[in-house]
């Protein structure tokens with residue numbers, strides 16, 4: 001989830017990725033039938049229900065305010081009851097049936113109910129419903145938070161884990177995750193240490209909040225006259241606020257800053273804006289960041305780690321900070337030559353336009369855009385006309401059918417929360433088996449969540465006390481409806497984003513893990529973006545582009561071959577430099593969270609030219625403002641986006657590179673990678689599919705290929 005306003009095609013390309021929203025709550029631990037709760041709600045609804053229920057779905061749609069609050073209370077009561085029951089098992093009597101099974105079942109059953117309470121917050125058109133949903137979320141979260149710290153339950157689960165009558169490999173994995181999560185909450189520490197942990201957590205939360213507020217509350221602006229803003233489109237200038245003496249106000253919000261850095265011809269203006277942006281949060285307070293990092297280290301050390309990065313990376317595919325450093329440094333150095341060539345192109349362009357002035361980091365976006373405008377005859381505004389939403393969507397479904405053997409079929413007459421929402425049943429093409437459902441809520445509207453994301457509404461489960469549940473996913477996006485024609489047109493960046501998100505939907509629906517906690521999108525966070533990133537590749541291949549495009553006034557005319565080729569080349573342009581810049585922030589993030597007493601300013605000054613081919617840090621900026629608020633929550637894990645991208649490229653290049661519609665490989669991907677989900681080690685999963693360990697080589701080669 002990110003606050004990234006859509007700025008330009010390119011920005012979106014880099015930022016899209018944090019949009020995955022997996023409402024896991026702390027959810028997890030659960031059992032026995034919530035049947036009573038479900039029956040009660042169902043009965044109540046029956047009276048005015050005209051719409052059909054979806055078979056094998058327990059997701060409740062279009063609940064009223066009071067139904068949401070009531071359901072939340074029932075969820076909490078049931079959960080407490082089951083936890084109490086598990087906690088009461090004598091430690092010498094623990095068994096699969098009285099410990100693991102109740103917890104697993106509770107979780108499987110409550111997950112769709114919890115999501116039913118929570119997702120209306122994002123999509124309901126009724127304000128009261130959104131408020132009730134937010135309140136339900138707070139209540140449920142704080143209950144789950146309590147459960148995750150229950151020592152009595154921990155002791156019982158631990159006793160079972162020590163006995164080790166696992167039943168199955170998946171069950172073993174589930175129990176180990178339960179124990180791990182309890183212990184990461186400090187439950188195997190002494191009472192005093194546990195208190196200290198809580199205190200630190202509160203401090204960290206408070207400092208984080210301060211830090212984020214200080215970055216986002218900055219209401220300051222710079223004043224320019226029109227000639228100082230030359231290059232920006234008239235519409236943009238017109239929309240700017242003006243000062244009393246008719247000067248134009250550029251705020252430090254990212255959409256203003258990005259526009260100036262990308263489009264403004266005047267070097268001094270770009271520099272002023274970049275500098276102001278780079279030292280926002282007042283005369284900034286690096287000490288808040290330093291303090292925050294110190295508290296995080298203390299927190300990790302109480303739990304037995306030697307630093308915070310170790311604590312964060314331990315439960316991720318990368319496993320250790322050392323591995324992360326190696327990874328980032330390998331990639332960075334292998335990009336040096338290409339990035340240098342790219343930079344030379346930009347420097348030459350600057351020389352032509354501005355003479356002998358030195359090239360600075362604030363020139364990067366502007367000259368990338370200038371060179372791209374010159375090299376690519378791509379007008380993204382024009383291109384839109386080839387992407388009518390309905391056509392793109394049916395093209396994507398066709399691609400998914402061809403590769404993964406998934407048949408999407410629209411289900412009319414099922415209940416929805418808004419008339420724009422469409423519901424699809426997803427079937428296995430071969431067997432006709434129902435695999436799951438997908439809700440598409442594509443269009444922006446008032447009160448709706450402003451970003452693009454996928455929410456898992458239900459995970460696959462077949463529990464003892466209840467009929468089977470199939471996976472259910474909800475895709476939320478912000479497409480604009482077109483008045484006039486009945487389907488709007490998508491920008492290319494929106495097409496990429498849509499395919500990415502549908503990758504998450506496919507991942508959710510193809511998952512067959514038996515435990516809700518390990519299934520769907522609740523997988524290793526270094527892994528979770530991989531399937532979606534693999535799918536993005538289909539946006540850049542001629543054969544698939546032709547399936548998803550058609551001129552809006554004559555959809556039989558797909559995009560021309562030359563444009564398709566151009567899009568592919570464009571997708572790689574300046575990618576080494578852009579990636580280097582991202583690596584800079586990732587390294588910075590990993591270093592400050594791996595070492596003590598780092599002088600943050602000095603570190604950034606040192607790292608900047610080293611990674612950015614000699615370009616110095618912009619004088620007067622503050623590294624504490626490099627971290628946009630979305631990074632809070634990703635600390636010590638910034639590398640993860642690049643990590644998953646690299647392995648997604650490995651998969652695409654080595655398995656689909658020669659034939660993007662290879663059904664055989666697609667089915668293997670579905671069965672070997674998507675199906676096991678979080679129930680297996682991701683390295684094992686990828687190795688089984690690739691026939692070798694995942695490697696960064698394909699990614700690096702794709703750059704080498706591009707250079708030649």
Ligand SMILES: *[C@@H]1O[C@H](CO)[C@@H](O)[C@H](O)[C@H]1NC(C)=O
Nearest residue numbers: 180183187188189190303304
């Ligand atoms: C708590 O559990 C963790 C993880 O299993 C272990 O590394 C640590 O040593 C344990 N701490 C204590 C005090 O038992």
Ligand SMILES: *[C@@H]1O[C@H](CO)[C@@H](O)[C@H](O)[C@H]1NC(C)=O
Nearest residue numbers: 223224225226227228229268
């Ligand atoms: C805009 O400001 C610059 C310097 O800040 C000044 O040199 C220039 O004359 C101004 N242009 C106009 C049109 O006022």
Ligand SMILES: *[C@@H]1O[C@H](CO)[C@@H](O)[C@H](O)[C@H]1NC(C)=O
Nearest residue numbers: 282283284285286287288291
């Ligand atoms: C930065 O924070 C420290 C304490 O965290 C405080 O002493 C100092 O005055 C602050 N500086 C600024 C410029 O706000």
Ligand SMILES: *[C@@H]1O[C@H](CO)[C@@H](O)[C@H](O)[C@H]1NC(C)=O
Nearest residue numbers: 062063064415416417418419
């Ligand atoms: C949602 O439920 C309300 C009544 O609670 C009903 O008026 C409305 O039509 C329903 N919305 C949809 C899209 O079915």
Ligand SMILES: *[C@@H]1O[C@H](CO)[C@@H](O)[C@H](O)[C@H]1NC(C)=O
Nearest residue numbers: 435460461462470511512514
């Ligand atoms: C759901 O998981 C079960 C294992 O618990 C599996 O047998 C079944 O095939 C899965 N169903 C779907 C639709 O994935």
Ligand SMILES: *[C@H]1O[C@H](CO)[C@@H](O)[C@H](O)[C@H]1NC(C)=O
Nearest residue numbers: 210213214281282283284285
């Ligand atoms: C942000 O920093 C400024 C100092 O630059 C300070 O006055 C202000 O209180 C801070 N805001 C928050 C929310 O901490």
Ligand SMILES: [Zn+2]
Nearest residue numbers: 017020529532
């Ligand atoms: Zn994603």
